[in-house]
Amino acid sequence: MSERTYTLVASCPDQVGVVARVSQFLAELGGWILETNFHAEPADAANPSGRFFMRLQLRADSITLPLVTLREQFAHAVAEPLQMQWRITDSAVKKRVVILVSKQEHCLYDLLARWQAGELDVEIPCVISNHQTLRGIVEWHGIPYFHVPVTPENKPEAFAEIRRIFDEAKGDVMVLARYMQILPPELCDAYAGQIINIHHSFLPSFVGARPYHQAWQRGVKLIGATCHYVTPELDQGPIIEQDVIRVDHTDTPDEMIRYGKDIEKAVLARGLRYHIEDRVLIHGARTIVFR
């Protein structure tokens, strides 16, 4: 886990020779590849020749160039000729994850335990909440806790404040760990691809409020949870990860809520990890997840 790595994530119009060009470039620098993923999406209106996606993870110590030079050379030799969207990240630079919570503790405890164990290898510059409920456990972990109440009247100010805190914390990703508030569209747009939510249903079923009650009414035999990027359309963003758990007629909505917590926290943790490790590429309404 502790070996330093560089991760190249890129996409470009599909054509013959992309893999060759990238791998040739890296081989000439002596780059030792630890993990490789390639995927081609079929042609559509925006991508008449299809679109090619890739993720390569390298041992940082196999490349003698400084990272800034590596990036310059890659841009010049590979990315520009192939019209790539790309980035190269460095595992030594930890992502900064700002967590938003309300009153429910299950996702927060789960993330804190993973962070404490070093399993979730990120910085948590702060936690933001519309309640005081979880201040104690957060501060015990040495993490600053910001209380930003949200009311029907103060929404614009409250979310401006959240945005300010996030920016000041130099956040890379905002995690809605059962935050229970709907973010304003302009916030969703400003941080597109950076805000991750856990929704307590198997989307696209049971959008919106009280999904477990909806599930009980409909009599489904499995309930689910969905980790997705937040977009201005409620619960419609690109899905990163999902899972389900079996229920039956003996389970009340309250028991579904209890079971559901277990998949919510597991699905959020998996989805967040994929994002943190640069394994998720957004392509329209869908995601490529290189596990």
Place this chain on the structure above:
Amino acid sequence: MSERTYTLVASCPDQVGVVARVSQFLAELGGWILETNFHAEPADAANPSGRFFMRLQLRADSITLPLVTLREQFAHAVAEPLQMQWRITDSAVKKRVVILVSKQEHCLYDLLARWQAGELDVEIPCVISNHQTLRGIVEWHGIPYFHVPVTPENKPEAFAEIRRIFDEAKGDVMVLARYMQILPPELCDAYAGQIINIHHSFLPSFVGARPYHQAWQRGVKLIGATCHYVTPELDQGPIIEQDVIRVDHTDTPDEMIRYGKDIEKAVLARGLRYHIEDRVLIHGARTIVFR
């Protein structure tokens, strides 16, 4: 599997003493109970005191009364005072299952294999199809095959013919094993609780046509299948059983169709078995399934 059993399935307004009354009645006759399930649903408009559901399976040879007398005595001593809806079935009287298919073989082969092995302990008086495709394999198993073409023009006649065949075959249950035709509402109503469909999505997501293409568009990470009773509202009937299978960005709609077949046939087989063994009780839009 071969021991002869009686199965009592019943529901009634909830009150203290229902279990005692039923079990007392059976104990006095020497009834040896093999399996017992009870369940109470909460009160609603139609059931102000809640509703109680039960299933009891008895060794037939532990009751010396003839079945007809058992039914009479049960009606008089238990069912009437408790305002029960009930039935007592006899495992020696096999259910008669009429299968409707189109061109796809996976569900049909699966049911035939289970029937051949004695695992699905039913009579199959006939198979009905709007195509000739699967005649050979059905007739090889010694089962009559009726070809009833369905066109936009002949729908009423075609479904009248299907109904005639089903009645003449003394069918107990009609199984739509990927039949691909929408049944007319009056047929659904006439055989309410007797028609079982397998839908190739995790309902309520992706109702209607081409659900795997819908699933691909939405970018879900699991696809599913749903076995449900058919009602006049398309894909809205009470759900008996569901399951899902994991997919990812590499899976095209065609591959989802292939994966989906595996859960379709498994979910249909489980749902049909629950129905055949009198394990499913319908309660409004939901089912109680005593597994």
Place this chain on the structure above:
Amino acid sequence: MSERTYTLVASCPDQVGVVARVSQFLAELGGWILETNFHAEPADAANPSGRFFMRLQLRADSITLPLVTLREQFAHAVAEPLQMQWRITDSAVKKRVVILVSKQEHCLYDLLARWQAGELDVEIPCVISNHQTLRGIVEWHGIPYFHVPVTPENKPEAFAEIRRIFDEAKGDVMVLARYMQILPPELCDAYAGQIINIHHSFLPSFVGARPYHQAWQRGVKLIGATCHYVTPELDQGPIIEQDVIRVDHTDTPDEMIRYGKDIEKAVLARGLRYHIEDRVLIHGARTIVFR
């Protein structure tokens, strides 16, 4: 969750009329049954007529007798004639759970989050550990923490001390939440059916140390976790709950350890809940779990 209930758990030699006798007794007292489970195990050497198991959950307020009188009458009228092993528990008397941990936090955090949320409705009189690592988080929750170092030399004294602490805490159940120490046989025997362990493999595969490394060597495609009662034979006790998660050739033993944590904590939490709610009955090497 908050409604007060009595739970009757019992087993006896199988015969006609057990359900009738128990339900008759309860009905005469006006007992409102919320949940009922019955199960018969086949005959074996120790149980020549088979053995019957049951669990009934009642609304406490439907019985006007004091609990002590209810127990006396049940013993006299039902349990003695039927040669029952039985108990009636009261949801108002919370079980006392003593947790043993080592250095790993994932199961502990998970149990604390559930306890904090009121989802795990127990008392935690103390946590015992052979390390100081987790003292902070435990004490922050207001729970006493006992550090009992275990070395090859001091084993008898250490476990005598643990036993003393458990007794003084009036513990009902001892949970080994990845405790990593093997308990001495006499301790296992003295608290038979009261000590619950989570083993990090799908037993009976990969008994003993480093099960994920064993799993990697063998090339299995799923790894698992097992919650079981502790008996003097290592990892051989009756299994309460198990689950698995998919792995593939890209997963190193370290990654399996990480994935495994997620099922360890989920399986332990489910197994402990079943035990706490009096849903588990031990029958030789097997368990009946009335979910």
Place this chain on the structure above:
Amino acid sequence: MSERTYTLVASCPDQVGVVARVSQFLAELGGWILETNFHAEPADAANPSGRFFMRLQLRADSITLPLVTLREQFAHAVAEPLQMQWRITDSAVKKRVVILVSKQEHCLYDLLARWQAGELDVEIPCVISNHQTLRGIVEWHGIPYFHVPVTPENKPEAFAEIRRIFDEAKGDVMVLARYMQILPPELCDAYAGQIINIHHSFLPSFVGARPYHQAWQRGVKLIGATCHYVTPELDQGPIIEQDVIRVDHTDTPDEMIRYGKDIEKAVLARGLRYHIEDRVLIHGARTIVFR
């Protein structure tokens, strides 16, 4: 499904530049890559620098060279310098699958349905059985059926006969679809990596006979099935695929056998597909499965 493809499967000592060399070679020929998988295994005694595995699938029509020339050039330019073990297969040349069965039909029906639907894109030159039971359904599908009785006395002759039939059928892979006979070690060795078995347990648990009875005795809460290559050591060969299904205390061994059939056929079908599509590479006791 119908597009013609070439599939390159290879492994070699790990070093910098393998991906570059292979992809460069293919790019120069205009090779359009449809699917790419790479994986490195850590160093061990036999592979001091680790071992690198790959699978690339190409559109056949993107390469203008004849396949024989492609193979020659690849051998010379890539495989020899990198000390590769490799093969290039052509989707237009269907694999020839010989199925061995005993009396149970579930796996056979399942494979026949997939073959009939074109989903399992292979030739089935014949089925071999030690019983006559399944002759009818096999011959109805137009597939020759060989009855080779196996008794304690005639084992050497019987398996010599099976080997003769397999060779004469030009079989590529032998599938033991619940064949229930132990193959002699010399047969296993002669066709190493070509014989696929489905074992009705979650290996390494419950090796050998009556695994569901073993599972019942041990009281496990999930039962499984394992698809693996056959080696001379019983049930010890490299595992291709596994899955499990939940059981509980109400399930008898007979019911476990019934549930188990559903995962046996699903796991065998998946494992066989991976093999047929050249997705499985054996590495000692383990497999790399490029799904």
